[in-house]
Amino acid sequence: MSNAPAPFRAQLVRSAIDVSSSTSWLGDPGCGAVLVFCGNVREKNRDQVVTKIEYQAYESMALAQLNQVVRSLVDQGAQRAMAIHRLGMLEVGETSVLLGISLPHRKVGFRLLEEGMEQIKKMVPIWKHEHYRDANPVWIDGS
Amino acid sequence: MKVEVLLFASLRDLAQSDRISVELAEDATVADLLISISTQYPLLEDRVALSRVAVNDRFSRSEDPIPSGSELALIPPVSGG
Numbered sequence: 001m002s003n004a005p006a007p008f009r010a011q012l013v014r015s016a017i018d019v020s021s022s023t024s025w026l027g028d029p030g031c032g033a034v035l036v037f038c039g040n041v042r043e044k045n046r047d048q049v050v051t052k053i054e055y056q057a058y059e060s061m062a063l064a065q066l067n068q069v070v071r072s073l074v075d076q077g078a079q080r081a082m083a084i085h086r087l088g089m090l091e092v093g094e095t096s097v098l099l100g101i102s103l104p105h106r107k108v109g110f111r112l113l114e115e116g117m118e119q120i121k122k123m124v125p126i127w128k129h130e131h132y133r134d135a136n137p138v139w140i141d142g143s
Numbered sequence: 144m145k146v147e148v149l150l151f152a153s154l155r156d157l158a159q160s161d162r163i164s165v166e167l168a169e170d171a172t173v174a175d176l177l178i179s180i181s182t183q184y185p186l187l188e189d190r191v192a193l194s195r196v197a198v199n200d201r202f203s204r205s206e207d208p209i210p211s212g213s214e215l216a217l218i219p220p221v222s223g224g
Contacts, residue, residue, distance in 0.1 A: 039224050055223065058151055058216055061200040062223075085223055097224050117224065125197070125216070126223030127152035139153040141193070142222030 008074050008081045010066035012059055014088045017095045026102040028079050035109045036100035037117060043092045045140075049133040054089045055096060058125040065124040069099075073116050078103050083116070085126055096128075144169055146209065148180065149216040154190050163187075167209065173198070174205040180217065187217075194219045 009025070019038060026034050041053050062085065070081035078101040085097045099116050103109050121142060131137045147162050155161055165179050173196045181188040196203050197216040209215065 056152055057223070058149065058197070058218065061197055061216065064200050121224045122221070123202075124223050125151065125218050125221050127219070128222045129152070139156070139219075140222040141153075141220040142224075 007079060008067070008070035010063060010070050010082070011084045012057060012063055012066070013084055013086050015086075017084050017086055017098050019095065019098060022082055022084065022098055022100055026080050026082060026100045028102050030104060031079050031102040032104055033106040033109045034100065034102045035106065035113050036098065037113055038095045039097040039117075040095050041090050041092050045130060048130075048135055050092060050130055051133050052089055052091050052131045053096070054129040054131070054137075055085070055087045056127050056129065057085070057087050059087075062124050062126050066120070069116050069119045069123070072119070073101055073112050076112055076115075077108055078112055081116070083120065085120075085124070087126070144171075144211060146176070146215055148176070149214070151216070152219050154187060154194070154217055154219055157186055157190065158184065171209050172205065173203045173207045173209065176209060176215070177205075190219055191217065 023036055043050050066083045070083050073081040081101045083099050090096055128140045129137050144167055146165050148165055149162050150158050167179055177191055181191050195218045197218050199213050
């Protein structure tokens with residue numbers, strides 16, 4: 001049995017996502033491509049000015065589902081895969097989610113990264129409560 | 144049997160609680176659970192129609208049984224990312 005660390009990692013965090021250390025972890029001598037997607041809090045949505053977003057999760061299941069997403073990306077050819085989702089209150093511009101993969105070539109990587117984000121948005125029980133400058137906060141319905 | 148169902152997001156706000164208690168038949172399925180929630184908590188009915196049920200951290204199908212002692216959660220449409 002190999003003692004090598006798992007090639008995938010999933011985390012829920014309550015402080016700023018460290019993009020730099022995530023990118024370092026993804027690095028691999030056999031990989032010419034490291035692709036990292038960061039989702040940031042946007043200042044406009046539904047014609048409203050967003051001031052902040054609170055993320056709430058069903059934590060045990062969200063972590064299990066995130067793990068399933070990154071495991072699936074490795075099964076499909078990524079050498080390494082990492083997903084981090086932040087919880088709690090975030091200001092505009094802060095990173096709420098990071099999904100990164102490394103693999104030998106970029107083309108498959110772009111497809112896998114998109115698929116992984118779609119899975120996160122459909123299958124991971126996390127919800128955003130958007131706060132607006134000119135209206136009451138709203139729970140956003142996604143998938 | 145009586146089961147507890149965890150609530151999140153809009154459902155939690157509507158119920159003003161992070162969980163509800165639901166009375167169910169011993170051989171109830173997930174579909175039965177959804178009907179029972181709507182009947183016993185009419186305030187949640189509209190949102191229940193849009194929600195999925197998780198049993199022990201996994202999304203379930205409507206015909207799945209509800210094992211005694213399992214952790215149940217009502218999952219409204221997710222919006223992470």
